[in-house]
Amino acid sequence: MQATNILILILGLGVLAFFLGRGRSLALAKPLGGIRKLHSLPSYYGMHVALWCALPSLFLLCMWMLFDDPLINRLVLDSVAAEIAPKDTASYNLLINKISNLADGILPRKGESAALIAAADHLVSLRVISRWSLTALLLTLSSLGLLWGWSRISASFRARPVVEKVMQNILLGCACLAIFTTLGIVLSVLFESIQFFRSVPIFDFVFGLEWSPQTAIREDQVGSSGSFGAVPLFVGTLLVSAVAMVVAVPVGLMSAIYLAEYASRSVRTYAKPALEILAGIPTVVYGFFAALTVAPFLRDLGASFGLSVSSESALAAGGVMGVMIIPFISSLADDVITAVPQSMRDGSLAMGATKSETVRRVIIPAALPGIVGGVMLAISRAIGETMIVVMAAGMAAKLTANPLESVTTVTVQIVTLLTGDQEFDSPKTLAAFALGLMLFTVTLLLNIFALHIVKKYREQYD
Amino acid sequence: MTESANHLEKIKKSLSRRNRAEKRFRWYGRTAILIGLAAVLILFTDIVSKGHGAFRIAYIELEVTYDQDRIGVDNLTDPEELTRGNWEALSKTAMRTEFPEVSGRSDKRRLYGLISSGAGFDLKDRLLENPLLLGETERVWILADDDIDTYYKSWLDGEPYAARMSAKQLEWIDELHQQGKIRLQFNSNLFTRGDSREPEQAGIRGAVMGSLFTLILTLVLSFPIGVSAAIYLEEFAPRNRWTDFIEVNINNLAAVPSIIFGLLGLAIFINFFHVPRSVPIVGGLVLTLMTLPTIIITSRAAIKSVPPSIREAALGMGASKYQTVLHHVLPLSLPGMLTGAIIGMAQALGESAPLLMIGMVAFIVDIPGGFSDPATVLPVQIFLWADSPERAFIEKTSAAIMILLSFLIVMNTVAVWLRKRLERRW
Numbered sequence: 001m002q003a004t005n006i007l008i009l010i011l012g013l014g015v016l017a018f019f020l021g022r023g024r025s026l027a028l029a030k031p032l033g034g035i036r037k038l039h040s041l042p043s044y045y046g047m048h049v050a051l052w053c054a055l056p057s058l059f060l061l062c063m064w065m066l067f068d069d070p071l072i073n074r075l076v077l078d079s080v081a082a083e084i085a086p087k088d089t090a091s092y093n094l095l096i097n098k099i100s101n102l103a104d105g106i107l108p109r110k111g112e113s114a115a116l117i118a119a120a121d122h123l124v125s126l127r128v129i130s131r132w133s134l135t136a137l138l139l140t141l142s143s144l145g146l147l148w149g150w151s152r153i154s155a156s157f158r159a160r161p162v163v164e165k166v167m168q169n170i171l172l173g174c175a176c177l178a179i180f181t182t183l184g185i186v187l188s189v190l191f192e193s194i195q196f197f198r199s200v201p202i203f204d205f206v207f208g209l210e211w212s213p214q215t216a217i218r219e220d221q222v223g224s225s226g227s228f229g230a231v232p233l234f235v236g237t238l239l240v241s242a243v244a245m246v247v248a249v250p251v252g253l254m255s256a257i258y259l260a261e262y263a264s265r266s267v268r269t270y271a272k273p274a275l276e277i278l279a280g281i282p283t284v285v286y287g288f289f290a291a292l293t294v295a296p297f298l299r300d301l302g303a304s305f306g307l308s309v310s311s312e313s314a315l316a317a318g319g320v321m322g323v324m325i326i327p328f329i330s331s332l333a334d335d336v337i338t339a340v341p342q343s344m345r346d347g348s349l350a351m352g353a354t355k356s357e358t359v360r361r362v363i364i365p366a367a368l369p370g371i372v373g374g375v376m377l378a379i380s381r382a383i384g385e386t387m388i389v390v391m392a393a394g395m396a397a398k399l400t401a402n403p404l405e406s407v408t409t410v411t412v413q414i415v416t417l418l419t420g421d422q423e424f425d426s427p428k429t430l431a432a433f434a435l436g437l438m439l440f441t442v443t444l445l446l447n448i449f450a451l452h453i454v455k456k457y458r459e460q461y462d
Numbered sequence: 463m464t465e466s467a468n469h470l471e472k473i474k475k476s477l478s479r480r481n482r483a484e485k486r487f488r489w490y491g492r493t494a495i496l497i498g499l500a501a502v503l504i505l506f507t508d509i510v511s512k513g514h515g516a517f518r519i520a521y522i523e524l525e526v527t528y529d530q531d532r533i534g535v536d537n538l539t540d541p542e543e544l545t546r547g548n549w550e551a552l553s554k555t556a557m558r559t560e561f562p563e564v565s566g567r568s569d570k571r572r573l574y575g576l577i578s579s580g581a582g583f584d585l586k587d588r589l590l591e592n593p594l595l596l597g598e599t600e601r602v603w604i605l606a607d608d609d610i611d612t613y614y615k616s617w618l619d620g621e622p623y624a625a626r627m628s629a630k631q632l633e634w635i636d637e638l639h640q641q642g643k644i645r646l647q648f649n650s651n652l653f654t655r656g657d658s659r660e661p662e663q664a665g666i667r668g669a670v671m672g673s674l675f676t677l678i679l680t681l682v683l684s685f686p687i688g689v690s691a692a693i694y695l696e697e698f699a700p701r702n703r704w705t706d707f708i709e710v711n712i713n714n715l716a717a718v719p720s721i722i723f724g725l726l727g728l729a730i731f732i733n734f735f736h737v738p739r740s741v742p743i744v745g746g747l748v749l750t751l752m753t754l755p756t757i758i759i760t761s762r763a764a765i766k767s768v769p770p771s772i773r774e775a776a777l778g779m780g781a782s783k784y785q786t787v788l789h790h791v792l793p794l795s796l797p798g799m800l801t802g803a804i805i806g807m808a809q810a811l812g813e814s815a816p817l818l819m820i821g822m823v824a825f826i827v828d829i830p831g832g833f834s835d836p837a838t839v840l841p842v843q844i845f846l847w848a849d850s851p852e853r854a855f856i857e858k859t860s861a862a863i864m865i866l867l868s869f870l871i872v873m874n875t876v877a878v879w880l881r882k883r884l885e886r887r888w
Contacts (some may be wrong), residue, residue, distance in 0.1 A: 175691040188730055289509070387814055
């Protein structure tokens with residue numbers, strides 16, 4: 001909460017600076033004959049001072065927050081007595097945690113060694129120093145900025161271009177956040193994956209047929225082969241996505257065609273939003289529905305036909321996922337179908353074709369690239385969908401193409417590998433990042449390709 | 463016969479087949495729409511039929527004596543003494559007075575099983591509210607155990623589900639029912655309490671507060687940043703490779719699976735910047751990155767819909783480019799941007815996969831009071847409850863889903879209303 005208070009303080013100073021700057025510009029303008037003699041409007045002079053006051057301090061605050069903790073920890077550990085000094089990273093983290101818990105009073109001090117208590121006290125004092133020096137520094141910096149900005153104000157000072165330049169850079173920074181996010185994703189999954197591929201060869205991972213990510217703690221442990229062959233996961237993911245597509249593509253496409261070509265205006269106004277409801281339902285709700293309603297229903301249905309359907313079958317998860325994707329496909333298809341020029345329909349109808357023949361022979365071929373692009377986007381969504389499969393698909397990796405059996409998917413494994421209590425750099429958690437890398441690469445390629453097709457197609461008729 | 467007559471004959475023959483095909487095609491379309499609508503209907507009916515029961519819960523009326531000696535507390539203001547007090551003795555004694563004939567260890571255990579294991583603490587809270595009750599006797603409605611609740615509701619509906627009950631317990635409940643000492647009341651615990659391992663004690667307050675804090679942070683961060691980015695891209699960006707690159711990135715981020723954002727949050731925020739796990743801060747940051755593309759894309763559409771004549775008029779009057787945008791374009795496109803923001807927030811409210819990665823899936827009893835308290839969010843709470851083995855949690859989960867869906871419906875309705883009401887057409 002310390003940071004929040006400082007933040008409020010800086011922003012308050014900024015507001016003060018704004019009014020001071022504005023006031024000074026007004027005072028300067030008065031003897032000259034009103035604000036028309038100023039280069040910019042008074043509020044720009046105010047903004048100029050406020051920016052000088054707040055921006056450097058905010059920057060310093062961010063930097064301080066980033067490097068404060070590691071630096072203090074380093075200092076504390078350099079000063080601890082040799083007998084408790086850490087030997088490797090794991091014990092380093094443990095010790096840091098312990099000292100900081102002691103310092104915060106979460107752990108009782110009774111019974112701890114004198115060296116630890118000394119370190120905790122050292123930590124507390126360093127934190128206090130850091131906090132006060134930060135506050136003092138920020139206040140000085142803000143005041144200096146305020147004074148500097150304030151002193152620069154004169155009737156001929158070009159405040160507006162300066163302020164606008166700064167604003168434009170801030171806007172650019174916001175737009176660039178998208179690039180940083182992508183970069184962050186790539187770096188975070190890539191680094192961990194490289195670390196993973198050091199212990200498990202990449203070839204074994206991509207082409208291995210067996211997935212059992214338990215690494216052995218003891219040599220003779222049962223069922224802890226620790227094999228990281230991801231093919232069963234890929235097959236499982238494809239199976240579930242294929243089931244989803246079998247449900248979603250025909251239903252989504254046909255409803256889009258019907259709504260675009262046949263339905264009366266009133267049907268369209270009600271049916272379309274009703275279908276869109278499916279897109280707004282959270283995936284966790286679909287997961288609950290799949291696991292508790294659809295899966296038991298399919299199992300009982302299968303049993304009445306003498307089929308053994310697993311209660312975590314790919315059919316249940318995929319089917320419900322397909323329902324979720326229906327509105328996605330139908331709205332994308334609707335876009336491309338309505339984008340087909342009316343003249344093409346008229347031409348076909350004038351030649352004596354029926355409406356369905358027009359749709360099948362003229363509109364669908366014309367809209368095909370867009371539809372294919374939409375379906376590819378839908379596939380990428382199905383591959384990346386998490387909650388439905390986590391709740392309704394299985395955990396055990398099985399290499400099968402039978403939708404009645406239980407399979408597991410890439411996303412299920414990422415969740416199970418990362419939600420347990422695991423050390424961060426064990427192969428088990430790193431495997432999750434390697435799977436994440438695969439998932440990201442595949443969906444990225446699908447998306448780029450699909451967006452490219454859709455864009456090309458749009459240009460064709462624009 | 464001429465060739466054209468021949469053709470005519472052929473066409474006439476095929477006409478009925480073609481008309482049939484036309485009709486069939488039309489029916490395919492209708493069926494597709496019906497399947498979609500049926501899915502909506504089945505989903506909602508299923509959830510409501512499973513969850514409506516959770517809004518009421520069984521209570522048992524007992525005579526409770528706040529006996530000082532039994533609890534072992536003299537001074538109600540001493541917190542240490544309060545924690546040492548034997549509060550369960552209150553509810554247990556009350557049960558024994560209600561059924562004095564019960565004896566034997568296992569029978570007694572079954573008898574105590576009728577009421578919630580947290581009942582003693584509820585009585586403690588009641589006593590602390592009215593300290594005058596100490597030493598007194600009163601009749602109190604006490605929360606029943608979840609198995610009893612499930613059984614009693616199913617029994618009232620005419621299809622008793624007694625899988626986890628013993629014959630004795632069934633008898634006792636029958637007796638209580640005949641005396642009117644068991645009844646269903648509005649389940650206020652559902653709205654006022656945090657999570658619990660006991661279904662009858664569990665509530666969604668903690669998750670709702672967690673969702674609220676996470677969403678506030680998401681909105682505060684993603685709306686200004688998203689709008690700024692949209693303004694830059696629409697109004698100021700030069701047409702060059704860098705701008706194209708930004709656009710490609712935004713479009714791709716919109717389609718990246720949400721779980722990848724969870725991996726990003728885990729690797730960058732938690733492992734690199736050491737933001738604590740499970741707190742709304744890190745959840746809000748991850749959801750911000752996730753909703754940004756949505757907000758940017760809708761905001762750009764809103765800015766695009768402002769006609770160029772407005773900009774030209776402002777520029778013509780001598781406004782700078784910034785004044786044009788700030789004073790004219792932005793206010794006119796604000797309704798569209800708000801609509802986009804609400805839709806983005808609705809998405810973020812329903813999202814759970816990335817939050818599983820960053821530890822918001824922990825079992826947290828306390829109701830979070832700020833951005834840095836460990837918390838969970840509503841969809842993750844649903845996920846956790848759906849995973850719990852107790853049968854009573856199915857009902858709770860469905861009720862939580864109903865609440866989540868009603869939040870989403872409200873948000874989307876507001877968005878639609880805003881669009882209809884405030885958006886201007888030129």
